[in-house]
Amino acid sequence: MYRTHTCGSLGKENIGATVSLAGWVNRRRDHGGLVFIDLRDKEGIVQAVFNPEISPAALKIAEQLRSEYVLTLTGEVAKRPAGTENLKLPTGEIEVIVKEAEILNTANTPPFYINEEVEVDENVRLKYRYLDLRRPRMKENLQLRHRVTRFMHDFLDARGFTEVETPTFIKSTPEGARDYLVPSRIHPGYFYALPQSPQQLKQLLMVGGLEKYYQMARCYRDEDLRADRQPEHTQLDMEMSFVTQEDVLQLLEELYTSLAEAVKPDKKVITPFPRLTYADVMLRYASDKPDLRYGLEIADITNIAEKTEFEVFKNAIAGGGVVRVLAAPGCGEYTRHQLDELNQLAQSAGAKGLLTISLGSPGSKLSELTQDMIKSVAAKYLSLEQVKAIAEACGASTGDLLLIIAGEPDKICPALDALRREIARRFELADPDVLHFAFIVDFPLIVRNQETGGWEAANNPFTHPRDEDIPLLDTDPEKVIGKNYDLICNGLELGSGSIRIHRSDLQKKILKVLGYEDERINRLFGHMLEAFDFGAPPHGGFGAGIDRTVMVLSGEQNIRDVVAFPKNQSAMDMTLGAPSPAAEEQLAELHLRLLDEE
RNA sequence: GGCCCCGUGGUGUAGCGGACUAACAUGCCACCCUGUCACGGUGGAGAUCGGGGGUUCAAAUCCCCCCGGGGUCGCCA
Numbered sequence: 001m002y003r004t005h006t007c008g009s010l011g012k013e014n015i016g017a018t019v020s021l022a023g024w025v026n027r028r029r030d031h032g033g034l035v036f037i038d039l040r041d042k043e044g045i046v047q048a049v050f051n052p053e054i055s056p057a058a059l060k061i062a063e064q065l066r067s068e069y070v071l072t073l074t075g076e077v078a079k080r081p082a083g084t085e086n087l088k089l090p091t092g093e094i095e096v097i098v099k100e101a102e103i104l105n106t107a108n109t110p111p112f113y114i115n116e117e118v119e120v121d122e123n124v125r126l127k128y129r130y131l132d133l134r135r136p137r138m139k140e141n142l143q144l145r146h147r148v149t150r151f152m153h154d155f156l157d158a159r160g161f162t163e164v165e166t167p168t169f170i171k172s173t174p175e176g177a178r179d180y181l182v183p184s185r186i187h188p189g190y191f192y193a194l195p196q197s198p199q200q201l202k203q204l205l206m207v208g209g210l211e212k213y214y215q216m217a218r219c220y221r222d223e224d225l226r227a228d229r230q231p232e233h234t235q236l237d238m239e240m241s242f243v244t245q246e247d248v249l250q251l252l253e254e255l256y257t258s259l260a261e262a263v264k265p266d267k268k269v270i271t272p273f274p275r276l277t278y279a280d281v282m283l284r285y286a287s288d289k290p291d292l293r294y295g296l297e298i299a300d301i302t303n304i305a306e307k308t309e310f311e312v313f314k315n316a317i318a319g320g321g322v323v324r325v326l327a328a329p330g331c332g333e334y335t336r337h338q339l340d341e342l343n344q345l346a347q348s349a350g351a352k353g354l355l356t357i358s359l360g361s362p363g364s365k366l367s368e369l370t371q372d373m374i375k376s377v378a379a380k381y382l383s384l385e386q387v388k389a390i391a392e393a394c395g396a397s398t399g400d401l402l403l404i405i406a407g408e409p410d411k412i413c414p415a416l417d418a419l420r421r422e423i424a425r426r427f428e429l430a431d432p433d434v435l436h437f438a439f440i441v442d443f444p445l446i447v448r449n450q451e452t453g454g455w456e457a458a459n460n461p462f463t464h465p466r467d468e469d470i471p472l473l474d475t476d477p478e479k480v481i482g483k484n485y486d487l488i489c490n491g492l493e494l495g496s497g498s499i500r501i502h503r504s505d506l507q508k509k510i511l512k513v514l515g516y517e518d519e520r521i522n523r524l525f526g527h528m529l530e531a532f533d534f535g536a537p538p539h540g541g542f543g544a545g546i547d548r549t550v551m552v553l554s555g556e557q558n559i560r561d562v563v564a565f566p567k568n569q570s571a572m573d574m575t576l577g578a579p580s581p582a583a584e585e586q587l588a589e590l591h592l593r594l595l596d597e598e
Numbered sequence: 599g600g601c602c603c604c605g606u607g608g609u610g611u612a613g614c615g616g617a618c619u620a621a622c623a624u625g626c627c628a629c630c631c632u633g634u635c636a637c638g639g640u641g642g643a644g645a646u647c648g649g650g651g652g653u654u655c656a657a658a659u660c661c662c663c664c665c666g667g668g669g670u671c672g673c674c675a
Contacts, residue, residue: 032631084634227670
């Protein structure tokens with residue numbers, strides 16, 4: 001037996017007891033005759049004292065110890081001498097007087113600090129991930145992640161959900177992201193695809209009468225990585241029969257509020273979760289996943305702009321564009337250089353330009369604004385009344401800076417979004433202690449594909465259209481609203497779901513609108529349509545990203561910090577060194593040959 | 599593929615044309631030290647400044663190319 005107790009669990013109640021501990025040397029303080037070792041295990045740290053008067057043999061061991069050596073020791077828990085307590089340590093009132101010690105393993109000097117919170121080059125962290133995991137930050141993130149999934153399991157179990165595993169070698173489906181493919185050895189030239197989500201399988205589970213299904217499902221997408229995107233991520237995948245959209249949203253709200261309460265009781269959760277329509281958030285926040293912890297709402301001023309003498313506005317509007325404004329509070333006295341920075345940000349996000357209007361210095365009311373307080377390259381084209389109207393539209397007052405962008409909504413929203421987030425960042429408007437969840441609803445079901453010009457599913461081809469919009473499928477597919485919904489929090493999309501189509505006639509109709517020929521429909525979706533014809537119940541569900549959920553709960557800005565062994569931006573595993581070349585024999589077995597690439 | 603940022607002892611930073619034989623902190627090694635807890639003291643080792651080319655009398659510093667990393671756009675139903 002290596003140990004009777006854990007380091008972090010010792011306290012005053014153990015005084016007098018003889019205990020055995022095992023762990024890592026967090027720090028050594030060698031006073032010559034007397035040596036202190038901070039011994040660390042998963043539960044915490046305790047001070048071990050090596051005293052030559054107690055055990056000369058143990059002291060000999062202590063002298064050999066270095067950081068991260070693995071050690072087991074036996075000794076007596078003692079109250080620390082008066083005046084030597086360490087209030088910074090939970091175990092700081094006691095110490096272990098060591099009688100015996102044994103080095104279980106030595107350790108090379110770590111490439112970075114394990115006992116200090118210092119930013120370290122991420123390459124180094126990832127290469128030595130197992131050392132990074134010893135640090136408190138990563139340890140806490142992984143433990144939080146465990147508590148999150150544990151809570152979800154319990155929550156859904158208590159509500160009658162059945163966990164079902166679905167295969168990870170499945171069939172490639174059209175649309176969506178690029179698939180990861182697995183070559184078949186048994187069937188030359190054939191491939192499995194790793195699931196982007198268990199979408200079809202969970203729908204078939206509903207046809208199978210499971211009624212309430214969930215799974216912690218690993219999902220794979222071969223697309224470029226981002227701060228919140230990994231090629232594989234875990235999703236709380238769930239599906240229910242005989243539910244409406246409202247039923248699903250209710251369940252999710254209950255799940256997430258109780259989850260936050262359980263794992264992060266200090267965080268403030270805004271309830272009930274706002275339900276915002278897609279059209280509404282795109283107008284007010286220029287994003288389908290706005291951070292709602294701060295206002296900074298955008299206003300449409302097309303009707304004001306079209307009456308001005310400013311050619312840029314007139315031309316944009318004539319070309320079918322709109323004009324929108326965002327107020328940057330207290331930025332009215334920005335310098336030329338600062339204005340240039342914002343302009344550059346807007347342009348790099350796709351705007352043709354950014355018109356700024358400075359509303360002077362703060363202190364007076366908007367009604368007292370005068371022409372000479374206004375500074376803008378377009379000042380001479382705008383009347384005082386027009387500037388006031390624009391300021392009023394976005395809730396600005398004197399001392400603020402108006403940020404105005406004109407153009408097609410699709411083009412200017414990314415720029416407005418970038419500006420809004422930049423202003424929030426500069427003034428630290430996002431309260432780190434708030435979790436501002438919201439549901440985004442009423443998404444368009446079908447959108448125009450920019451490249452092909454044809455229709456494509458905005459979400460997935462299985463989303464049920466809003467009932468009253470079904471007739472529009474024949475006339476105005478673009479106007480059809482789907483029964484799908486996103487859950488967002490603090491600027492992250494945590495997941496999405498929908499009520500699915502459960503009748504083959506409607507499913508076929510949608511697929512035809514999306515441009516699928518009968519032959520392709522049968523080949524690609526025949527199994528679904530056939531299943532629907534055997535009495536598929538109405539059903540719907542959700543996929544909630546676990547990684548992002550842990551990100552938002554921990555406050556981490558990067559998904560890699562909530563994953564034990566993540567891929568870097570080049571999709572490489574720096575710990576194992578994956579991907580790696582395959583041997584000729586392996587390729588031959590799989591009936592593969594590599595192309596010579598330049 | 600585009601754009602932006604970064605690359606200096608093990609780690610984190612400073613230096614941004616000449617006084618750099620590259621500084622500081624920490625870590626590491628040796629010795630000293632019996633109440634420390636980021637222990638303390640003394641001494642020491644450790645970087646050809648991501649790589650290559652160029653400009654210059656002189657380059658860590660300026661320019662070009664490449665490599666690596668990060669962020670972002672495209673992409674991600």
